[in-house]
Amino acid sequence: MTAKKWITVLALLAPGVGLIAVMIGTVIYMAVAQSLGYYSLMGESEFSFEFWDKMLGRKAYYKSVRFSIYIGFFSALFSVALAYPLAIWLRKPFNGSLLIGAVLKAPLLVPGLVAAFLFINVISYNGILNQFMQWIGFWDAPHRLQNDRNGYGILVLQTWKNMPFALLLLTGAVQSISDDVLDAARDLGAGTMARFRKIIAPLTISSMQAALVIIFIGAVADFSFQVIAGPTNRQSLAQFMVFFKDSGRWHDAAVVGVTLMAVALIGSALLAFATRIILKGGRIK
Amino acid sequence: MSTIDIDRLEMRFGNFTALKDISVSVKEGEFVTLLGPSGCGKTTLLKLISGFLKPTNGTIKIANEDVTLTPPEHRDTALCFQSYALFPHLTIKDNIEFGLKQKRVNGSERKQRLQDMAGQLALDAQLDKLPNQLSGGQQQRVALGRALIMRPGVILFDEPLSNLDAKLRDSVRVEIRRIQQENNLTAVYVTHDQSEALAMSDRVMVLNGGVIEQVAPPETLYNAPSTSFVADFIGGANIMNAEVTGETEPGVWALQTPIGEMVSKSDRTPAAKHIKVCWRPEAVKLVDSPVNSFTARVTERQFQGSYTDLFVDIGGNGYRLKTSDPGIYPGENINCSIEPSDLILLEAIQ
Numbered sequence: 001m002t003a004k005k006w007i008t009v010l011a012l013l014a015p016g017v018g019l020i021a022v023m024i025g026t027v028i029y030m031a032v033a034q035s036l037g038y039y040s041l042m043g044e045s046e047f048s049f050e051f052w053d054k055m056l057g058r059k060a061y062y063k064s065v066r067f068s069i070y071i072g073f074f075s076a077l078f079s080v081a082l083a084y085p086l087a088i089w090l091r092k093p094f095n096g097s098l099l100i101g102a103v104l105k106a107p108l109l110v111p112g113l114v115a116a117f118l119f120i121n122v123i124s125y126n127g128i129l130n131q132f133m134q135w136i137g138f139w140d141a142p143h144r145l146q147n148d149r150n151g152y153g154i155l156v157l158q159t160w161k162n163m164p165f166a167l168l169l170l171t172g173a174v175q176s177i178s179d180d181v182l183d184a185a186r187d188l189g190a191g192t193m194a195r196f197r198k199i200i201a202p203l204t205i206s207s208m209q210a211a212l213v214i215i216f217i218g219a220v221a222d223f224s225f226q227v228i229a230g231p232t233n234r235q236s237l238a239q240f241m242v243f244f245k246d247s248g249r250w251h252d253a254a255v256v257g258v259t260l261m262a263v264a265l266i267g268s269a270l271l272a273f274a275t276r277i278i279l280k281g282g283r284i285k
Numbered sequence: 286m287s288t289i290d291i292d293r294l295e296m297r298f299g300n301f302t303a304l305k306d307i308s309v310s311v312k313e314g315e316f317v318t319l320l321g322p323s324g325c326g327k328t329t330l331l332k333l334i335s336g337f338l339k340p341t342n343g344t345i346k347i348a349n350e351d352v353t354l355t356p357p358e359h360r361d362t363a364l365c366f367q368s369y370a371l372f373p374h375l376t377i378k379d380n381i382e383f384g385l386k387q388k389r390v391n392g393s394e395r396k397q398r399l400q401d402m403a404g405q406l407a408l409d410a411q412l413d414k415l416p417n418q419l420s421g422g423q424q425q426r427v428a429l430g431r432a433l434i435m436r437p438g439v440i441l442f443d444e445p446l447s448n449l450d451a452k453l454r455d456s457v458r459v460e461i462r463r464i465q466q467e468n469n470l471t472a473v474y475v476t477h478d479q480s481e482a483l484a485m486s487d488r489v490m491v492l493n494g495g496v497i498e499q500v501a502p503p504e505t506l507y508n509a510p511s512t513s514f515v516a517d518f519i520g521g522a523n524i525m526n527a528e529v530t531g532e533t534e535p536g537v538w539a540l541q542t543p544i545g546e547m548v549s550k551s552d553r554t555p556a557a558k559h560i561k562v563c564w565r566p567e568a569v570k571l572v573d574s575p576v577n578s579f580t581a582r583v584t585e586r587q588f589q590g591s592y593t594d595l596f597v598d599i600g601g602n603g604y605r606l607k608t609s610d611p612g613i614y615p616g617e618n619i620n621c622s623i624e625p626s627d628l629i630l631l632e633a634i635q
C-alpha cells in the first residue's frame with residue numbers, strides 16, 4: 001500500500017479506533033505515570049523510580065504476582081478443559097440437550113459475589129458439604145475448607161463461573177466441524193483422544209484461545225472471589241492494589257496496577273502462543 | 286485375506302426399516318458395486334460395514350472375524366466419503382498420511398507410500414497445499430489416496446465420482462479399478478449410476494427399498510435380470526404380464542402376452558402361472574419369424590447417432606425398440622420378432 005492509501009485508511013479508522021485508543025491509553029498512561037511518581041494526590045509530583053524500587057523489594061509483591069498468575073492460569077485451564085467435553089457432547093441435539101445447555105450456562109447469570117457467598121455457606125465448618133461427607137461416613141469430623149491456603153476455593157468458583165463462557169464459545173466452534181470429517185478420522189484409526197487432539201482442537205483453536213485469554217485476564221485480576229473465599233495468607237494483585245489504595249498509597253497502588261496489566265498482557269500472549277505451539281507443532285498458519 | 290460375510294443383516298431407524306434381511310458374501314479382491322435408487326439403503330449398508338452404525342440384527346464378518354460390534358477405528362476398512370471429508374487444517378501430505386501416522390507406520394515406509402500414492406493420483410505438485418486450494422477433482426483424488434494408502438483389507442467407496450465431470454470420472458474410474466486390482470483390495474462401491482456399475486464391477490448388488498433384488502455379475506444382470514425392478518433399472522426393458530400356458534419342450538415355455546402368444550427359452554422355471562416377462566429394446570429384430578413375431582406401429586422416433594430409439598404401439602400398449610436402421614419413421618408399421626431366449630421370465634405377479 002502506498003503512503004496515501006495508508007493515510008486514508010487511518011483517517012477512516014480514526015473516529016472509532018481513535019476513541020478507543022484514547023480511552024485505553026489514558027488509563028494506561030495514568031497508571032504508568034502515577035507509578036513513576038506523577039499525579040500525586042498529596043504532596044509533590046516528581047519523576048522517581050522509588051515506588052518500583054521499594055515494591056520490587058517486597059516479598060508480598062512477588063507472592064501476589066505468583067498467586068494471581070496461578071489463579072488465572074488454572075481457572076482458564078480448568079474452565080476450557082471442562083467445557084470441551086461438554087461442547088462435544090452437546091454437538092448434536094438430542095432429547096433434553098437444549099435444557100442441559102441452558103442449565104450449564106446458568107452461572108453466567110449469577111453475580112459472582114452472590115455465588116461466592118453461597119459457596120462459602122456450602123463449604124463452611126457446619127455447612128452442607130461437611131455434614132454430607134460425615135453422613136456418608138467419608139469424614140469423621142468436619143474439615144476446615146473455607147479460605148484454604150492453596151486457593152482451591154477460588155479455582156472452583158472461577159471455573160464454575162467461567163466454564164459456561166468457554167462452553168458458549170466452544171459449542172459454536174465444535175458444531176461447525178462436519179460429521180464426515182470426524183468420521184473420516186475415526187475410520188483412519190483415530191480414537192477419541194486422537195480425534196480431539198488432531199481434529200477438534202486444531203479446528204477450534206481460535207475459540208479455545210479466545211476462551212483461555214479472556215478467562216485468564218478475568219481471573220488474574222480477581223478481587224471479589226479472593227476477598228470472600230481466598231486464602232488469608234496471600235493476596236491477589238487486585239486485592240494488593242486495593243490494600244495500597246485504601247491506605248492512601250496511590251503510587252504503590254499504581255505500581256501494582258501496572259504490574260497487573262503487564263501480567264495480563266504478557267500472560268495472555270504466552271497462553272495464546274503456547275496453545276498454538278502445542279496443537280500445531282509450531283506451524284503458525 | 287479380507288472377505289466380507291454379511292448374514293441376515295437388518296437395520297431399523299425407529300420404526301423405519303432401512304435394510305432388511307441382507308445376506309451376501311464378498312470374496313477377497315472382489316469388486317462389488319451397490320446399485321440402487323436414492324434412499325434404498327446403500328450408504329446405510331456401507332456404514333454398517335465400516336462400523337459407523339450397529340445393525341439391529343444380523344452379523345458382519347471381515348476376514349472371517351465377527352466385527353459386528355467393532356468400532357470403525359479398529360476395523361480393517363477404509364471409507365472414501367462422498368463429501369471427501371478432507372481435514373481442512375492439514376496439508377494434502379498430512380491428509381494422506383493421517384491414517385499411516387495413526388497406525389504408527391514408520392517414517393521411511395510412510396514416505397515411500399506417500400510418494401507412490403501421490404504419483405499414482407497425480408498429486409505430487411499439491412502435497413504442500415491445503416484442501417481448499419485444490420479443485421474438486423483433486424480433492425476427490427486426495428480422498429481416494431487417503432483411503433487407498435492404508436492398503437486396508439476392505440475399501441469402501443460412497444459414490445466417489447459423483448462430483449466429477451464426465452471425462453475426469455472415466456479416468457478416475459479406471460484408476461480406482463487399477464489400484465484395487467494391483468493391491469488385491471476387496472472393494473464395495475456405492476453408485477446409482479448403472480453404467481458405472483456395469484463397467485467396473487465383478488459383481489453388482491441391486492438394492493431396492495432396503496432389500497436385495499439381485500446379486501450377479503454385470504453380464505448376468507443385463508442378460509438375465511431376475512426381477513422387473515432390475516430389468517428396468519439396468520438398461521431399461523419392456524415389461525409385460527404373461528400367463529404361462531405350458532412347456533412345449535424342455536426349457537421352452539408357451540406364454541400368453543398382451544402382444545400375442547409367445548415362447549420363451551429359459552433355464553428358469555416360471556415362478557407362477559401369472560408372471561412378468563421382459564425384453565430389451567435392442568433385442569428386437571425387424572424381420573418376420575415363425576415364432577414371437579408381431580406388428581408394431583411407430584409413434585415416435587429419436588435418432589441417437591449410432592442407433593435410433595423407436596416408440597411403438599402394439600395392440601394399444603406402448604413399447605420401446607432400438608434399431609440400427611435410421612430409416613423408419615412415425616406412422617409406419619413394422620414387422621418385428623424376438624428370439625425365444627431374449628424373452629426373459631421374471632417374478633410372479635403378486
Ligand SMILES: Nc1ncnc2c1ncn2[C@@H]1O[C@H](COP(=O)(O)OP(=O)(O)OP(=O)(O)O)[C@@H](O)[C@H]1O
Pocket residue numbers: 298301303321322323324325326327328329330477
Ligand atoms: N440416522 C437415520 N435415521 C433415520 N433414518 C435414516 C437414518 N439414516 C438413513 N435413514 C433412512 O434410511 C434410508 C436409506 O438411507 P441411505 O442413506 O442408506 O440411502 P442411499 O441409498 O445411500 O441414498 P442416496 O443414493 O440418496 O445416497 C433413507 O430412507 C433414509 O431416510
Ligand SMILES: [Mg+2]
Pocket residue numbers: 327328329
Ligand atoms: Mg448415500
